[in-house]
Amino acid sequence: MNRARAEAVLREARVDVVVGTTYANVFYLTGYVGFSQRLMPTTQVYAVARADRLDEPVLIAPIGDLDMHAQLPAAIGRLRPYGHFYVHLGEEERDPELLRYREIVSSDPGGSAAQALLDELGALPPASRIALDERGISAEVRDAVRARFGERVADGAALLDRVRMVKTPEEIRRLEASALVMERSIAAAIAAAREGVSESEMARVFDTSTIASGSAPYFTVIAFGERSALPNAVPTTGRRLRRGDQIRFDVGCYTEMYGSDISRTAVLGEPSPKVRAYYGAILAGEERMLEVMRPGITARDVFHEAMRATQEAGIPHYERHHVGHGVGLDVYDLPIIAPASEAALEPGMVFEIETPYYEVGFGGVQVEDTVVITDAGCRRLTRSARELVVIA
Amino acid sequence: MNRARAEAVLREARVDVVVGTTYANVFYLTGYVGFSQRLMPTTQVYAVARADRLDEPVLIAPIGDLDMHAQLPAAIGRLRPYGHFYVHLGEEERDPELLRYREIVSSDPGGSAAQALLDELGALPPASRIALDERGISAEVRDAVRARFGERVADGAALLDRVRMVKTPEEIRRLEASALVMERSIAAAIAAAREGVSESEMARVFDTSTIASGSAPYFTVIAFGERSALPNAVPTTGRRLRRGDQIRFDVGCYTEMYGSDISRTAVLGEPSPKVRAYYGAILAGEERMLEVMRPGITARDVFHEAMRATQEAGIPHYERHHVGHGVGLDVYDLPIIAPASEAALEPGMVFEIETPYYEVGFGGVQVEDTVVITDAGCRRLTRSARELVVIA
Numbered sequence: 001m002n003r004a005r006a007e008a009v010l011r012e013a014r015v016d017v018v019v020g021t022t023y024a025n026v027f028y029l030t031g032y033v034g035f036s037q038r039l040m041p042t043t044q045v046y047a048v049a050r051a052d053r054l055d056e057p058v059l060i061a062p063i064g065d066l067d068m069h070a071q072l073p074a075a076i077g078r079l080r081p082y083g084h085f086y087v088h089l090g091e092e093e094r095d096p097e098l099l100r101y102r103e104i105v106s107s108d109p110g111g112s113a114a115q116a117l118l119d120e121l122g123a124l125p126p127a128s129r130i131a132l133d134e135r136g137i138s139a140e141v142r143d144a145v146r147a148r149f150g151e152r153v154a155d156g157a158a159l160l161d162r163v164r165m166v167k168t169p170e171e172i173r174r175l176e177a178s179a180l181v182m183e184r185s186i187a188a189a190i191a192a193a194r195e196g197v198s199e200s201e202m203a204r205v206f207d208t209s210t211i212a213s214g215s216a217p218y219f220t221v222i223a224f225g226e227r228s229a230l231p232n233a234v235p236t237t238g239r240r241l242r243r244g245d246q247i248r249f250d251v252g253c254y255t256e257m258y259g260s261d262i263s264r265t266a267v268l269g270e271p272s273p274k275v276r277a278y279y280g281a282i283l284a285g286e287e288r289m290l291e292v293m294r295p296g297i298t299a300r301d302v303f304h305e306a307m308r309a310t311q312e313a314g315i316p317h318y319e320r321h322h323v324g325h326g327v328g329l330d331v332y333d334l335p336i337i338a339p340a341s342e343a344a345l346e347p348g349m350v351f352e353i354e355t356p357y358y359e360v361g362f363g364g365v366q367v368e369d370t371v372v373i374t375d376a377g378c379r380r381l382t383r384s385a386r387e388l389v390v391i392a
Numbered sequence: 393m394n395r396a397r398a399e400a401v402l403r404e405a406r407v408d409v410v411v412g413t414t415y416a417n418v419f420y421l422t423g424y425v426g427f428s429q430r431l432m433p434t435t436q437v438y439a440v441a442r443a444d445r446l447d448e449p450v451l452i453a454p455i456g457d458l459d460m461h462a463q464l465p466a467a468i469g470r471l472r473p474y475g476h477f478y479v480h481l482g483e484e485e486r487d488p489e490l491l492r493y494r495e496i497v498s499s500d501p502g503g504s505a506a507q508a509l510l511d512e513l514g515a516l517p518p519a520s521r522i523a524l525d526e527r528g529i530s531a532e533v534r535d536a537v538r539a540r541f542g543e544r545v546a547d548g549a550a551l552l553d554r555v556r557m558v559k560t561p562e563e564i565r566r567l568e569a570s571a572l573v574m575e576r577s578i579a580a581a582i583a584a585a586r587e588g589v590s591e592s593e594m595a596r597v598f599d600t601s602t603i604a605s606g607s608a609p610y611f612t613v614i615a616f617g618e619r620s621a622l623p624n625a626v627p628t629t630g631r632r633l634r635r636g637d638q639i640r641f642d643v644g645c646y647t648e649m650y651g652s653d654i655s656r657t658a659v660l661g662e663p664s665p666k667v668r669a670y671y672g673a674i675l676a677g678e679e680r681m682l683e684v685m686r687p688g689i690t691a692r693d694v695f696h697e698a699m700r701a702t703q704e705a706g707i708p709h710y711e712r713h714h715v716g717h718g719v720g721l722d723v724y725d726l727p728i729i730a731p732a733s734e735a736a737l738e739p740g741m742v743f744e745i746e747t748p749y750y751e752v753g754f755g756g757v758q759v760e761d762t763v764v765i766t767d768a769g770c771r772r773l774t775r776s777a778r779e780l781v782v783i784a
Contacts, residue, residue, distance in 0.1 A: 022433075035624040039611055039644075040724045041414075042527065064713070067622040086711035087621070091753035095618055102752045134531035135434065139547060142531060155531060200606070207603045211596055216609070219431055226487055229479070230459040232427040252431075319478035321456070332432045360494045361483035 001028055002171075002348075003054050006163045010051040016128040017121070018156050020047040021136030024329035025160050027257060030057050031075035036065040037136075044113035044138060047077070048120050050128075060116045063109055070101035081109045082116040114141045118148060131156030161334045165326055166348040171258065172372055175327060175350050176381040178215065178255035179370040182262040183384045185209040186249050189222065190266055193391050195243060199224055199235035202247075210253050218259065218331065221250040228265075228363040231356070243269040248364045250356070252331050259331040261352040262382060263368030266389035277314045278357055279365045279388040285310030285355035286367050286386065289323065289337075293351070293371060293378040299341035306337070310355050324353035327370065349373045350381070393420055394563075394740075395446050398555045402443040408520040410548050411509070412439040413528030416721035417552050419649060422449050423467035428457040429528075436505035436530060439469070440512050442520075452508045455501055462493035473501045474508045506533045510540060523548030553726045557718055558740040563650065564764055567719060567742050568773040570607065570647035571762040574654040575776045577601040578641050581614065582658055585783050587635060591616055591627035594639075602645050610651065610723065613642040620657075620755040623748070635661040640756045642748075644723050651723040653744040654774060655760030658781035669706045670749055671757045671780040677702030677747035678759050678778065681715065681729075685743070685763060685770040691733035698729070702747050716745035719762065741765045742773070 010018060020029045021044070023037050029047035036043040043065070049057040057077035059069070064085035069075055073096075087105045109116075121130060132145055134155040146153050167175065188209035189202050199222050207217040223233035224241050228248035241247070245268055252261040265279055288309035289302055306323040326333030327350055335343035337351065354368035365388075370381040402410060412421045413436070415429050421439035428435040435457070441449040449469035451461070456477035461467055465488075479497045501508075513522060524537055526547040538545050559567065580601035581594050591614050599609040615625035616633050620640035633639070637660055644653040657671055680701035681694055698715040718725030719742055727735035729743065746760035757780075762773040 035611075035626075040722065064623060067624050068626075071622065071624075071626055084713050085623075086713060086750075087623070088709065088711075088749070088751040089753070090751040093618065093753040098618055098621065098752050101622060105752070139526035139531075139534060204603055204606075208600050211599045211603065211609075214592070214596075217603075219427075226485065226490055229490060230463065230493060231456065231477075231479070232459050232463075234427075234460075234463055317480065319480075321476050321478060330432070357480070358478075359480040359482040360490050360497070361481070361485040 001054070002163060002166055002168050005166050006054055007051060009159055009163050010131070013131065013159055014129060015131040015156070015159065016051055017124055018049050018051065018131045018159060019117070019133055020049070020160060021045070021133040023136065025133050025136065026059070028160065028164060028329060030059050030077050031072060032059050032061070033068055033072060033257070034061060034065060035068050036062060042138065044141060046113070046117055046137070048117070058120050060113060060120065063105065066104045067101050070097050070104060073100070079104065080116050080120060081107065082111045082113055084108060084110060114144050117141060117145065121145065121149060128152065130154070131159050133157045133160055164328055165334050166346050167328060167350050168348070171328060172348070172350060174256045174258035175260065175370060178253060178258050178260035179262055179382050181210055181213040181215045181253055181255055182251050182260045183382055184213060186251065186262065186264050187384070189249070190389060190391060193241060193247065193266065193268055195241055195268065197241050198237050199227070199239050200237045203235035206251065215253040215255040218252045218254055221248070223248050223364070226361070226363055229358045229360050231358055231364070241268055244272065246271070246275050246363050246365065248366050250366055250368065257329060259327055259329070260370065261327060261331050261368060262370065263354060263356070263366040264384070264389060265365045265367065266391055268391045271388060271390060274362065275365060276388065281310050281314030281318070282355040282357050282365055283367055283386060284313035285323065286353055286369065289353045290371065290378060290380065293345060293373060294376065295345055295347050295373060297345050299335045299337045299343045299345065300339055302345070303337050303339050303341070306355055315357060318357065320355065323355050324351045326350065327352045345373050347373050347375050393446070394555060394558055394560050397558050398446055399443060401551055401555050402523070405523065405551055406521060407523040407548070407551065408443055409513070409516055410441050410443065410523045410551060411525055412441070412552060413437070413525040415528065417525050417528065420552065420556060420721060422451050422469050423464060424451050424453070425460055425464060425649070426453060426457060427460045428454060434530065436533060438505070438509055438529070440509070450512050452505060452512065455497065458496045459493050462489050462496060465492070471496065472508050472512060473499065474503045474505055476500060476502060506536050509533060509537065513537065513541060520544065522546070523551050525549045525552055556720055557726050558738050559720060559742050563720060564740070564742060566648045566650035567652065567762060570645060570650050570652035571654055571774050573602060573605040573607045573645055573647055574643050574652045575774055576605060578643065578654065578656050579776070581641070582781060582783060585633060585639065585658065585660055587660065588632050590629050590632050591619070592629045595627035598643065607645040607647040610644045610646055613640070615640050615756070618753070618755055621750045621752050623750055633660055636664065638663070638667050638755050638757065640758050642758055642760065649721060651719055651721070652762065653719060653723050653760060654762065655746060655748065655758040656776070656781060657757045657759065658783055660783045663780060663782060666754065667757065668780065673702050673706030673710070674747040674749050674757055675759055675778060676705030677715065678745055678761065681745045682763065682770060682772065685737060685765060686768065687737055687739050687765060689737050691727045691729045691735045691737065692731055694737070695729050695731050695733070698747055707749060710749065712747065715747050716743045718742065719744045737765050739765050739767050
């Protein structure tokens with residue numbers, strides 16, 4: 001967690017307590033990973049963090065999930081379990097992980113998530129102002145909290161979005177690792193490119209490589225030829241690679257909880273003049289972003305720079321609603337590099353930058369890389385060449 | 393979609409219109425797969441279905457996502473896109489998928505999800521009663537719908553849960569396919585069991601097999617020896633297999649959108665008498681469920697039968713909060729086989745049945761299978777032997 005930033009954001013918003021409720025926000029505030037929360041999205045897990053004691057959050061989670069806490073010794077805060085779960089406590093155990101687990105499950109807390117949250121919020125200093133992350137909480141519990149605390153409660157997801165915009169060194173390390181996994185998997189898939197291979201065969205090579213890296217596949221857009229015009233193309237068994245096809249990769253995974261969203265374009269055989277020209281234009285757009293991204297510039301200005309560069313470099317009719325976005329615990333973190341975004345870039349922000357072009361009847365070309373804003377400018381976290389890949 | 397059941401459930405609840413908002417419920421009502429909805433969980437996608445016209449739902453989705461609609465020719469209903477997205481319409485295109493996409497993206501609808509939903513609900517016959525799935529809609533849009541339509545709106549997720557409890561033949565086919573993928577992956581992982589292999593190495597073999605089957609890994613609990621007592625054990629690089637260790641698998645994937653949740657227990661070498669005895673007891677509990685599950689019996693009665701059988705067969709102190717759950721578009725569908733569930737079983741319900749036992753200081757033993765309720769009883773969809781696996 002970026003604690004200094006969290007304190008500043010909460011202070012500025014005059015918030016005394018923030019309640020994280022999504023998988024990502026609970027992890028961000030406590031280091032806890034809600035296994036059941038991901039498996040059964042209705043599972044309620046909350047992190048209640050006082051602005052003046054961010055290192056002592058309260059974690060409200062179902063007791064049946066809390067072996068995850070025993071498995072995550074770095075998770076911080078006090079546990080407030082709820083519900084029932086049966087684990088027999090048998091013979092002596094010396095393994096530290098299982099000793100922690102034994103201690104956690106020796107209670108049978110009962111009760112519900114709603115009751116646990118209302119209790120914890122009720123025990124706060126009177127008049128505390130509460131920012132309640134509205135995205136992961138059930139509608140019923142949100143309604144109950146608002147009914148009980150009235151004006152003292154406001155939605156809080158946007159505040160946590162703002163805190164999470166600026167990454168810590170550890171977050172940057174994980175984002176870099178996630179991007180590198182995608183680059184390796186793209187290389188593995190390109191190595192499998194040959195006439196007749198199907199999109200889905202190539203996607204399996206890709207996903208297998210991602211898993212071999214210890215990461216979790218998240219989205220794998222691999223599309224050939226005319227199908228590369230479909231922004232969210234699902235790999236098919238039917239479309240097989242032919243000479244002259246472009247292959248558009250737009251892919252992401254999760255590595256140690258952190259996301260990535262990387263793109264490359266390859267061609268089997270000699271690229272058409274149009275593919276070469278248009279790819280050159282979008283690469284010029286990305287290149288321009290790498291030149292101008294630095295602390296202080298607004299996302300809007302970066303957007304316009306990229307648009308102009310892409311248009312001037314060979315796609316005069318180029319249009320786009322955004323040319324990049326933050327990346328972190330979610331693949332789309334803030335800020336978005338879009339015409340309406342007045343956010344000024346800050347050191348430690350990490351972006352996926354991209355200038356994709358889709359044309360029905362032609363296909364798509366795309367290049368997308370991870371960059372971190374530094375004190376002086378920006379630094380690319382990806383390492384592979386960004387040129388159009390020509391497969392002999 | 394189980395249309396007859398949907399009509400009956402909505403009629404009984406006196407609901408005129410149901411609005412699905414989660415990834416699963418939108419798919420259920422329309423056949424549409426919200427790519428961005430999965431990628432960016434804040435993305436708003438809605439299926440607005442009149443109870444008297446369930447085959448003509450309205451699909452509200454961001455225009456940038458709607459190439460998914462072109463890729464899913466079987467999706468039903470009318471499109472109501474919102475937002476902006478730029479795709480150039482170039483040379484002529486004869487591919488039917490891209491022709492559909494060209495038609496979809498030739499409009500630039502603008503506006504927001506909230507506006508689109510308020511418009512569609514406003515165009516309904518006056519006094520229509522609206523069931524709004526509260527689980528996938530943003531808090532802001534839910535608040536806006538309630539403010540505008542007041543008493544006419546109620547939360548609707550529970551109604552859709554109830555509809556989805558009874559599966560169609562096509563859903564059963566997919567659930568069977570999903571379970572079989574897990575059985576194959578368990579077999580692949582067991583084939584890789586040998587002294588010194590780590591939990592995470594075995595998990596990679598497992599996930600690679602799942603991907604080779606064209607399915608998406610979802611959760612992979614593979615735990616050795618004492619760690620098998622952790623219900624949600626995350627495979628580690630540190631714990632390596634030793635002779636005498638039990639290996640507990642609790643694993644699930646998604647196949648054609650449908651989930652699975654299967655468990656087996658294996659031992660490298662000779663199982664201890666306690667592992668043999670306790671595994672025998674939990675298998676007797678599962679066996680008892682296979683004997684008693686039939687139309688008309690309540691989930692509560694199934695629960696008590698399984699508990700008693702497990703206790704009598706060798707774990708007298710056996711306790712458990714549930715011994716199974718529905719499975720479908722979510723890995724936890726309703727009903728849950730639990731002491732408080734009065735739901736009566738019906739033909740077409742599909743369950744994961746399980747009698748797991750966890751003991752700190754000993755480990756865990758588990759067996760879990762997919763069963764469908766038939767007219768006369770139940771039928772197992774899994775095919776592998778359910779006995780304790782002994783690896784020589």
